[in-house]
Amino acid sequence: MKQVHRTGKASKSEPEDVISSMPDNVITNILDRLPLEAAVRTDILSRNWRYRWTMLTQLIFDKRFFEYLQGRVGYWCFDVKNISRLLLHVKGPITKFDLYIPNNVVLDVEDINHWVLFLSKKGIKEFSIINMHEIPLTLPTHIFSLLELKHLKLQNCYFHPAPDDCGFPNILSLHLQRVTFGSGGCWKLISRCHLVEILIIRYPEPIEKVKLAEIATLKNLKALFFPLCYLDNIVITCSDIFELGGFLPKLEELHLDFRCCKFRRETGTRKWVSTAFPTLKNLIIYSIDFGSGSMLSCAFEMIWGSPNLKFLMIGAAYKKSVELPAFCLSEIDYHTMEQLQLQIVNSHILEVQKMKYI
Template sequence: MKMKLARSTHKASKVVLEDVINSMPDNVVTNILDRLPIQYAVRTAILSKKWRFKWNMLTHLVLDGKFYEYLVRLGIENWYDVRNINRLLLHLKGPITKFVLYIPNDKVFDVDDINTWVMFLSRKGLKEFTLKNMHVTPKLSSHIFSCVNLENLTLHNCSLCYPPTFCGLPNLLCLDLYRVAFENGSLGEIIIRSPSLEILKFNHIGKIKLVEIAKLKNLKNLLLPLCLLGQTIIKSSLITSSLIPDIGSYLPNLQVLFLDFQNCVLFGYSVSRKRVSTSFPCLKSLTLHQINFSSEDNLLFVFEMILYSPKLQSLLITAKHYDAVTSSAFLSSKLNHIKMGLAQLRNVVLQSFQGSENEILLVKKLLAGSPSLKNIGIYPKSSEVFGGDNGKLIFTKLLKFHRASPTAEVDIYWS
């Protein structure tokens, strides 16, 4: 009798579970499907007869690099073609708010097909569009600018053409451009017509003016290649000392900043003894790429950036070096009046570390002025940096430095 009761209970629970699955509201089903990789979303067709075509309710179509790698592992990468993408798009019944397309090196998609998809999506309530192209540079049609609901736009390796009637993207929150050419117009024209932008990342495109970026009062995340700014001296790729504080004064809400110094030289920099105001009052994460530690101006700039950012929590610096090296003793005398006072700094990463006196001076100042510091991660340019007697000397110096934080650790990673 007990066994019969147990069996009937098991059957009843199975029926209840099936009823719950089959009776889910459409919005709940769509929410579940949109959170799954597309291959798993399509597989839900086997759950029951009622779920056979539920995947047609997808509003996110993500054909990214991970999906392509999945097809490669199965040996069916030939499936990834225009015909099957057309079939997927036509099977989806409702709005398509997110579309991600990855074009690998070994695939060729006709630009007319891509533009047909863009035109189709522009009428489907598109909010997020990503094109990561690893092949030839396609020229996108102007239909992408008719997606007035667009909130996120990511384009890698393509060209754009403005429509004559372009009035802007009022809802755009995130703009990520890499190797994007403009047939007419410029990046500045998108920026000044996208007042809601909070995230701006761009690289390898035409020149842009700082005054155009300054219009983005809501900007919180900025990736800025300094060599692309209109204020740089193009002939010698020099950047004046007043440029960086200007960025902070224009963008008071900035929380994440990536400054790329590749192909640029900073000059005329000096650390001020009296700072009238804090240039980056909200900055929490700072990345400085390709900072030349052989230069006095560059090292002084690093200290000034830190001082300008009282709420800084995360700092990442990628170093580069030239033959000419400023004496660390000379720099140290210039920095004697500086007290770091980095109350909120938690984590520091130094990449391409070569163990120069200037880099060691930076580590010393960070350890002495950061009472909340948890970790400094050092990634040397080569394993030779910490090899031999010179490596032992660097280790000894790091161990002897005063630490304002009793829990601060210095971790060294090398192969």
């Protein structure tokens, strides 16, 4: 029998490995969209995919990641060294780093210090730490070395006093929830974020008061989430809030928390300010006490002073049925009301009769 020699060439009918032959940037895009553990497990797909996960640009250690670790083995298993190993294996830039810290995971501050220092050399753009422990996590001073940072989200953390020349010069969004600062440096830091467009501040109780003039430095703000009890004014008037609108010419979304605030209704005849918030499209007001005529009046003035408003949501401070305060309907400029462009109104806890003024 004549011996047949194989040429070693693949048969024309053999399917081409299209996935492995994709450009690196496409593969990286796919890996970044997968959960972290799934991206790392692509290592077993084929020889061509071995260590492809080192091309990741986003490292997301979120709540779902820790739930996966616990569910996979049936008991809690986590080695903090795994994060350090992953960081060291990633070849290129790391643009996003999210860290969720469950209350049953203890992290050494020195480890976080090393990670932040490492990320500062990797072009990090988005950084997030969600700390679920009761005790705030003390952030390392190296966090101020993240000069390319554009998005920062922190929960239950503590900042050491920032040096006068430190800040985040390129930050676009800043989300602070239960974040405390040494020596009252909160607004000292925020005022140096001149490019910030989204500012979210959520605290359980007032820690540091702020002057309107300090908020006025943030000329690029498009979205503001702010508890009014943080203003240094003991009693708030409509003029204070309208002044805030005048400081922020690009503001499109405003979330105001009226909780723990004292309002005073201004005396005397005053013209309605029809363009207090000329660019505002979304207005969300929390914790309105419908037993307070001055607070309710201020909310209405904000609505009528936003001619381009599209979405409105109002949340009551409590669910109890209360008597409506005396509200002079003759004060309402119905011509202005007819010009409002409201498309969606979410009353959120309000009874229908309380919306009759609108």
